[in-house]
Amino acid sequence: MSTLPPDILADPLDALHATFGFTAFRGVQEDVVRRVLAANSTLAVMPTGAGKSLTYQLPAVMQRGTCVVISPLIALMHDQLRSATANGIRAATLTSADADREHTIDRFRAGELDLLYVAPERASQSHFRELLTKSPICLFAIDEAHCVSEWGHDFRPDYRLLRPLMDAFPDVPRLALTATADAHTRADILAQLGIAQDGLIVAGFDRPNIRYAIRPRDNPVRQLKDLLAEHSGPGIVYAPTRAKVEQLAEALGAGGRAVRPYHAGLDPQVRAANQAAFVASEDMVMVATVAFGMGIDKPDVRFVAHAGLPKSIEGYYQETGRAGRDGDPSVAVMLWGADDFARARQRLGEVEEHRRAGENTRLNALAALVEAGGCRRAILLRHFGETPPERCGNCDNCLEAPNVTEATVTAQKLLSAVARTGQSFGFAYLEKVLTGVADDRILQRGHEELSVFGIVAGEEAALLRPLSRALQARGALVPTEHGGLALGGDARAIMRGETSIQIAIQPKTERKRKRDRGGSSSGGANPIGDPLFDALRELRRSLAQEAGVPPYVIFHDSTLREMATLRPASLSALGAITGVGARKLEAYGDAFLEVLRQF
Numbered sequence: 001m002s003t004l005p006p007d008i009l010a011d012p013l014d015a016l017h018a019t020f021g022f023t024a025f026r027g028v029q030e031d032v033v034r035r036v037l038a039a040n041s042t043l044a045v046m047p048t049g050a051g052k053s054l055t056y057q058l059p060a061v062m063q064r065g066t067c068v069v070i071s072p073l074i075a076l077m078h079d080q081l082r083s084a085t086a087n088g089i090r091a092a093t094l095t096s097a098d099a100d101r102e103h104t105i106d107r108f109r110a111g112e113l114d115l116l117y118v119a120p121e122r123a124s125q126s127h128f129r130e131l132l133t134k135s136p137i138c139l140f141a142i143d144e145a146h147c148v149s150e151w152g153h154d155f156r157p158d159y160r161l162l163r164p165l166m167d168a169f170p171d172v173p174r175l176a177l178t179a180t181a182d183a184h185t186r187a188d189i190l191a192q193l194g195i196a197q198d199g200l201i202v203a204g205f206d207r208p209n210i211r212y213a214i215r216p217r218d219n220p221v222r223q224l225k226d227l228l229a230e231h232s233g234p235g236i237v238y239a240p241t242r243a244k245v246e247q248l249a250e251a252l253g254a255g256g257r258a259v260r261p262y263h264a265g266l267d268p269q270v271r272a273a274n275q276a277a278f279v280a281s282e283d284m285v286m287v288a289t290v291a292f293g294m295g296i297d298k299p300d301v302r303f304v305a306h307a308g309l310p311k312s313i314e315g316y317y318q319e320t321g322r323a324g325r326d327g328d329p330s331v332a333v334m335l336w337g338a339d340d341f342a343r344a345r346q347r348l349g350e351v352e353e354h355r356r357a358g359e360n361t362r363l364n365a366l367a368a369l370v371e372a373g374g375c376r377r378a379i380l381l382r383h384f385g386e387t388p389p390e391r392c393g394n395c396d397n398c399l400e401a402p403n404v405t406e407a408t409v410t411a412q413k414l415l416s417a418v419a420r421t422g423q424s425f426g427f428a429y430l431e432k433v434l435t436g437v438a439d440d441r442i443l444q445r446g447h448e449e450l451s452v453f454g455i456v457a458g459e460e461a462a463l464l465r466p467l468s469r470a471l472q473a474r475g476a477l478v479p480t481e482h483g484g485l486a487l488g489g490d491a492r493a494i495m496r497g498e499t500s501i502q503i504a505i506q507p508k509t510e511r512k513r514k515r516d517r518g519g520s521s522s523g524g525a526n527p528i529g530d531p532l533f534d535a536l537r538e539l540r541r542s543l544a545q546e547a548g549v550p551p552y553v554i555f556h557d558s559t560l561r562e563m564a565t566l567r568p569a570s571l572s573a574l575g576a577i578t579g580v581g582a583r584k585l586e587a588y589g590d591a592f593l594e595v596l597r598q599f
């Protein structure tokens, strides 16, 4: 139990305000907290950014004894430790990276810790179990609980040893937490961790502050430079390979913004330094492979860009979910190309037979997402089993409706040209045949004699490229070994007129749109050129540097914005600002009041 007065700790809302400076819970947080306080074991499925850690931190503060948190990554534990400590929570980690393990064990046994973070490997050892019998514990919190399931995407065998450990302490409730688990995985987590069916709480998947935009990749460096110019704040650019990471980091870094690479091929020290610099920064761009971000709890990432097709919708949602955990407006931009689908479909041939159908379904779901003319968010949420409204008002297609064109006849012409030329030529050649350009190669083969020669003209010709892209995405056109295109999937059905084809062509107005630094209609973006806000940020920066923590650990941007708007003149008024808990008020209150008085 924390050092806060007992009367405050009796009520979850009072304790929430005193500890975190929040006046209300978000989403399902309150349900989860109340279940934990009633000693009921629970599995909470909450999207990234929904405030998962608060659901065990608050009960830990309110109760006697320590909450033992099982977490799979040391980096993640240390991030959590830093944020918890800044809020006055008595927390420690017990990992191989900690030199003060003896001291931590003493504090744990003496009941002086609210939170103790350990990795599953340590938790499952016999001497840790023995330690638990000698220490007061109030809760087991199992973070990234999908790791316990083979159905999940990060199975960790050591998670399987948690159940016997926890069974030895039948009076201590369990709280399993995960951001990603389909129905199958959820059932498995419940069974593996010994949590009753009615202990499942699932929050909605929606991340309303993230604006989704998906567009064809025509010139990735220019497209990404535009994105960087439009959006300040930290950002992540995901690239599919190490080579692409290096190449993009160099090209984007030439613009003056701090840009760093991150991939498994870098020297571990360089990688760690780049990650630390990114976590501490307010404006850095990390170009990385998808491994980056897993162990990072940075709430102020303002954009996530994919320079290539993600592996699956689940992967895409998890990666884009690293943006905007603080609830401020953020963007997720995906640049995709027909070649991404070509490569992915080629790889399908290499996967084991029994996995092929599943992989194919995965790819088709991505194709439907990128080709969609309707709301992106609706497609994503439906994928996760929700029934969202038809339009969200905060994705590219809702904000600027694409031109959805009936293209069945043109598709038939393109597919016929592929068939008649022997399924071995690339798009450029096919385009020439269809638009009637008789160059040497075509004359040499006599292709100017084909019935498809010159049958596409005028505006229809402009449809060929996006159509080829769309047909490749859905698999009706597949790549040959030598860079040509062949018929695949439902190509024959399209040619016979059994399937119709529409393509969504996005308006070309994106570069003219008002530069809004990622601000959406929700109005939560930082003010530009406000001297008070800038001064508050400056103070935060120097306090962060002094304490050796990232600026967001001191206060989130939204807290500084509220300060700049309300201009509190006393400690009690400052304490009423969202995000200013008792500990932070005591630590930083005077310094911020000092700056506020100058304006």
Ligand SMILES: [Zn+2]
Pocket: 374, 375, 376, 377, 378, 391, 392, 393, 394, 395, 396, 397, 398, 399
């Ligand atoms: Zn939408």
